[in-house]
Amino acid sequence: MKRNYYIFSSGRIKRKENTILFENKQEKKSIPVQDVDSLYLFGENDLNSKFLDFASKHEIKIHIFNYYGFYSGTYYPRETNLSGHVVVKQVENYLNKEKRAYLARKFVQSAIHNMKRNLQKRTIDYDPEEYLSELSTRLEDKIEIQEIMSLEAAARKYYYSLWENITKWKFEKRTYKPPENPLNSLISFGYSLLYTTTLSEIYKTHLDPKISYLHEPFEKRFSLSLDISEIFKPIFIDRIIFRLINNKMISDNDFQMNELGVFLNEEGRKKFVKEYDTLINSTILHRNLKRKVRYSSLIRLECYKIIKRLIENQEYKPLKAWW
Amino acid sequence: MTDFEPSGLLIDYFYICKRKLYLYFYKISFENTNDAIQIGKEIEESFFKDSLKSITVANSKIDFITIEDKVVVHEIKKSKAFESAHIWQVKYYIYQLRQKGIDSEYGIIHYLLLKRKISVNFNEMDQARIQEAIEKIREILSLSQPPQVIKKPFCSKCAYYEYCYI
Numbered sequence: 385m386k387r388n389y390y391i392f393s394s395g396r397i398k399r400k401e402n403t404i405l406f407e408n409k410q411e412k413k414s415i416p417v418q419d420v421d422s423l424y425l426f427g428e429n430d431l432n433s434k435f436l437d438f439a440s441k442h443e444i445k446i447h448i449f450n451y452y453g454f455y456s457g458t459y460y461p462r463e464t465n466l467s468g469h470v471v472v473k474q475v476e477n478y479l480n481k482e483k484r485a486y487l488a489r490k491f492v493q494s495a496i497h498n499m500k501r502n503l504q505k506r507t508i509d510y511d512p513e514e515y516l517s518e519l520s521t522r523l524e525d526k527i528e529i530q531e532i533m534s535l536e537a538a539a540r541k542y543y544y545s546l547w548e549n550i551t552k553w554k555f556e557k558r559t560y561k562p563p564e565n566p567l568n569s570l571i572s573f574g575y576s577l578l579y580t581t582t583l584s585e586i587y588k589t590h591l592d593p594k595i596s597y598l599h600e601p602f603e604k605r606f607s608l609s610l611d612i613s614e615i616f617k618p619i620f621i622d623r624i625i626f627r628l629i630n631n632k633m634i635s636d637n638d639f640q641m642n643e644l645g646v647f648l649n650e651e652g653r654k655k656f657v658k659e660y661d662t663l664i665n666s667t668i669l670h671r672n673l674k675r676k677v678r679y680s681s682l683i684r685l686e687c688y689k690i691i692k693r694l695i696e697n698q699e700y701k702p703l704k705a706w707w
Numbered sequence: 708m709t710d711f712e713p714s715g716l717l718i719d720y721f722y723i724c725k726r727k728l729y730l731y732f733y734k735i736s737f738e739n740t741n742d743a744i745q746i747g748k749e750i751e752e753s754f755f756k757d758s759l760k761s762i763t764v765a766n767s768k769i770d771f772i773t774i775e776d777k778v779v780v781h782e783i784k785k786s787k788a789f790e791s792a793h794i795w796q797v798k799y800y801i802y803q804l805r806q807k808g809i810d811s812e813y814g815i816i817h818y819l820l821l822k823r824k825i826s827v828n829f830n831e832m833d834q835a836r837i838q839e840a841i842e843k844i845r846e847i848l849s850l851s852q853p854p855q856v857i858k859k860p861f862c863s864k865c866a867y868y869e870y871c872y873i
Contacts, residue, residue, distance in 0.1 A: 467734035590735055673872055688870045691735070696852050 385678075386421035387665065388581075390657050392650060394427035399438040420444050422584045426453065426653060445587060447580040452647045455576035458583055460593075460606075470590040473694040478595055485527045487597040487693070487700065491614050492536045494702035496520045498618035499543045501705045506550055506626070515542055532598065536614075543618075551629045562645025569639065569646045570628070573653065574621035575613065577660050582616070583609040585683040590691060612686055619705045620679065624659045633659075668707065713844050715767040718799040718837075721844050722792035727867055728844065729853040737866045764803050778804060780814035780827075787818055788861065794827050795840070801829040802837045 391397070395408030404415040404423075417438070422445040431446075439446060440461035450456045477483040500516045519539045526532050540558070548555045553567045563569035583606055586593045593606035598614065601607050628634040638652030648656060664680040677685065686703055693700035713721075720728040730736070761768050773779045780800045784793050797814040804811040814827045847854060856862070856871045865871075 465736075469733040470735060673869060685869060685873050688873050692870070692873070695733075695735070 386419060388422045388424060388584075388661060389415055389420055390424040390426065390661065391429065392426045392654060394429060396430045397423075397425075397435060398432065399435045404435075404438075417442050417444070422447060422580065424580070424657070425449065426650075443587070445580075445584045447583075449576075452644065453573050453653050454647075455579065458580060458606075460583070460587065463587070465588065465590050467590040470691060470695060471592050471595070474592055474595045477694055478597060478601065481527060484597050485529065485532065487690070488529055488532045488611075489523050489526060490700050490702045491598050491611050492532055492539070493520050493523055494704055495536065495614040495618065496539045497704045498615065499539065499622075502618050502622055502626075503543070503546060529598070529600075536598075550626055553629060563647070565646055566636070566639045567625075567629075569648055570625045570634075570656070571621070573648050573656060574625060574660070575617060577657070578613050578616055578621050579605075579609050581664060581680055582613045582683050585680065586612070586687055588684055589687040591687050612683065612690075615686060615703055616683060620660075620663060624656070624663060628655065628659060671706065711845055711848070712765055712803075713799075713841060714765075715769070715796045715799055715803075717844060718840065719789070719792045719796040721840055721847075722795050723789050724857055724859075724865070725847050725854040726856060726871070727865065729847055729850065730867060730870075732848050733853075735870075737870055764800065764807065767800060767803055769800050777813075778809055778811040780804070780811060781817060782814065783817045783819060785818070785820055787821065787823075790816075790825075794825075795837075797827045798829050798833050799837055799840075801827075802834060805829075805834075 391406060393406075393408060393411075395406055395411075397404065397406050399405070400414065402417060404417055404420070406413045406415065420442065423439070425446065425448045428451075436446075436459060439459065443461055443464060445461065446459035448456050448458070477487065496516050496519060503516075516539055519535050519542075523532060523535050526535065544555065544558050547553075547567065551567060554565050555567045556565070558571070559565075559568050560572050563572045583593060586606070586609060591608060593608045595601050596603075596607035596611045599607040599610045603610070634652060634655055638648060638655060640647050640649040665678055667676040667678050668682075669675070670677045670682075670685075673685075682703060689700055689702070692698050717728055717732065720731055761770055762772055763769070769780055770783045771781045773781065780797055782793065782797050782800070787793075793816050797816060801811045801814055812829045814829075816825050816827060818824070862868055862871065
């Protein structure tokens with residue numbers, strides 16, 4: 385099974401015969417190329433086109449983060465799973481207003497369900513059921529993307545309003561450009577990790593990451609990755625954040641603050657990534673498939689369901705966390 | 708679709724699963740994440756090394772041929788799980804060769820892991836049955852949606868399993 389490699393140190397990454405070699409003054413490390421799904425670069429690294437070509441051949445996605453741990457971009461190798469048929473259907477479902485709204489609603493409803501699941505699992509003095517369920521019901525007949533988006537925003541706002549209660553950390557409100565407090569910076573960092581994993585999983589399918597339904601396809605990012613990430617934010621990232629904080633695995637010392645905002649420092653990022661990697665590699669028994677699947681594969685399976693909706697016009701049942 | 712000529716692999720899939728046939732034709736394939744396919748390729752290459760020279764007839768890739776008094780078609784397979792589909796695949800190659808005026812009437816399937824070979828004969832009856840199959844394949848591929856999941860025990864080993872059963 386392929387996995388992700390996270391490189392925090394700075395140095396040179398190159399092709400050495402048929403493996404990947406990382407080197408700097410202190411160390412030399414080789415990474416077996418067949419073992420790599422995606423590479424995450426957090427340090428300052430030099431790489432050349434020979435290496436990128438090698439990465440492409442092995443379908444390795446390279447996600448790059450800047451000094452502050454902000455996601456800066458992905459080296460997305462040449463697509464190998466091309467199906468004109470799927471792309472045509474993907475566009476058709478975007479252009480048809482009702483079909484587009486159908487998918488957009490499903491993404492949001494799944495996200496809301498998963499937020500609710502997180503709240504149910506924690507003993508706090510709210511009845512999250514009522515308001516979130518109501519928002520979910522109100523989505524049913526919405527056709528305008530704007531309305532769907534604003535119901536999603538309302539759900540998220542309400543959900544986040546309970547976070548101080550869950551974490552006992554200061555939150556106030558969601559700020560991301562820049563994150564204004566540690567909790568916000570955890571969210572930002574976590575969501576960008578999830579975005580990259582989702583992108584890597586979309587790559588393994590026939591979906592075109594640029595054509596999306598909830599988000600507009602002309603946003604500057606691979607917007608389908610944003611759409612699908614919505615489903616997984618609560619069950620992947622939010623749960624990691626609660627765990628890091630409530631188990632006192634992360635503290636003020638793991639953040640740096642400057643005029644640009646609050647960010648995780650290298651130690652903090654390492655802690656987060658470690659939890660994240662453990663989570664996406666852990667397995668869960670899938671109810672329909674009756675076999676164990678990795679958390680990261682749940683995202684790929686979600687893509688399959690979307691493809692099924694697109695080419696077979698079947699009902700799309702987005703993931704609703706049952707655990 | 709009326710004059711579309713399927714490849715040998717499509718014939719094989721037609722006898723295994725019509726849904727797989729459809730999805731494969733529309734390039735919706737999930738096989739690159741499946742280790743079994745990789746293993747199959749490696750085996751094929753390591754057993755025959757230099758002697759392996761596939762030839763292309765129409766849009767089919769025949770693993771290799773030998774020439775006796777007539778042309779003999781050879782097909783390499785890993786296991787006998789879908790033997791009858793394999794037989795039709797070889798018959799179809801013979802059919803294609805004959806359409807091109809090449810004299811051929813039998814073939815050999817090599818089951819590498821079992822170290823066994825079986826021979827496949829071709830007769831006039833087969834000719835009609837293959838034409839019938841081609842007709843049905845054209846019909847399936849013209850459908851606007853893929854055929855239903857067939858729910859067979861062998862599904863769980865298929866590269867499409869996750870897609871079909873999710």
